Amino acid sequence: MVTDRLSRAFAALADPIRRDIVARLAVDDASVGELAAVYPVSVQAVSRHLKVLESAGLVSRGGDSYRRPCHLEAEVFDLMTKWIERYRREAEQRFQRLDAVLAAMDHDDQQRQSRRKRGAAS
Amino acid sequence: MSNVTAHETTIEAPADLPTITIVREFDASVEKLFRAWTELELVVQWIGPRSIQTRIDHWDVRTGGSWRYVGLRDGEEVARFFGSFHEIRPNQRLVQTFTYEGFPDGVSLEMLTFEALPGGRSRASIVSVVDSLAGRDAILASGMDVGVREGYEKLDKLLTTT
Numbered sequence: 001m002v003t004d005r006l007s008r009a010f011a012a013l014a015d016p017i018r019r020d021i022v023a024r025l026a027v028d029d030a031s032v033g034e035l036a037a038v039y040p041v042s043v044q045a046v047s048r049h050l051k052v053l054e055s056a057g058l059v060s061r062g063g064d065s066y067r068r069p070c071h072l073e074a075e076v077f078d079l080m081t082k083w084i085e086r087y088r089r090e091a092e093q094r095f096q097r098l099d100a101v102l103a104a105m106d107h108d109d110q111q112r113q114s115r116r117k118r119g120a121a122s
Numbered sequence: 123m124s125n126v127t128a129h130e131t132t133i134e135a136p137a138d139l140p141t142i143t144i145v146r147e148f149d150a151s152v153e154k155l156f157r158a159w160t161e162l163e164l165v166v167q168w169i170g171p172r173s174i175q176t177r178i179d180h181w182d183v184r185t186g187g188s189w190r191y192v193g194l195r196d197g198e199e200v201a202r203f204f205g206s207f208h209e210i211r212p213n214q215r216l217v218q219t220f221t222y223e224g225f226p227d228g229v230s231l232e233m234l235t236f237e238a239l240p241g242g243r244s245r246a247s248i249v250s251v252v253d254s255l256a257g258r259d260a261i262l263a264s265g266m267d268v269g270v271r272e273g274y275e276k277l278d279k280l281l282t283t284t
Contacts, residue, residue, distance in 0.1 A: 097168035
């Protein structure tokens, strides 16, 4: 199911070490050994984190070797940027309707006033 | 309406905090903005996604009050939302909770700040906080628009090809 894949991507990113691995791979590819040197956990633990990121489609690896580079699948993150942009656009559409409501309130106020008070601040 | 693009919504979703911050300026006084945000007959005109009508079933705007509304598409209920008004400070601040009934364990705390700007204009800043980064990302990825499904389909394709 589509949502299962989506959940896997989000679940993969919920872990602080995996988020950090992703941040490092965003700068440059790195091997399991290089990544393991950074964290106070075993190489096996880092390897398990990478497997989670891999199965979520966020990271790809040249093979199982200790020295093979891990590569960030940046396209997935472009997609997340797009989600944020879509969320922003939806908010903007809502606020454009609010703009119209505010403009209509101005109109109502003007109608209520029998004569215009020039220069008076509302 | 011609200068709408001059104050487009900005959004921030930090990588390390489960928050969404939205800021927008309006060509109206802060008093009017606050009214449009809190008076039922005004709120109902702009809240909710474009293709959805909103029916507000309960709207008790006061500190300690609560709210509930339903999203309708062609008269059919498609989503229900509820929350509490934690604090109402007229023309300054509105703090509320927000839950989508389709995801009952999820709740966001929404802190709205209203500011007066020069020239009779105003600014609204909304900070939403949830309990995890995964929950925050799920909110960003969710919605009731067709675009969301298209996004899922694209992600699906991307994930099957990697």
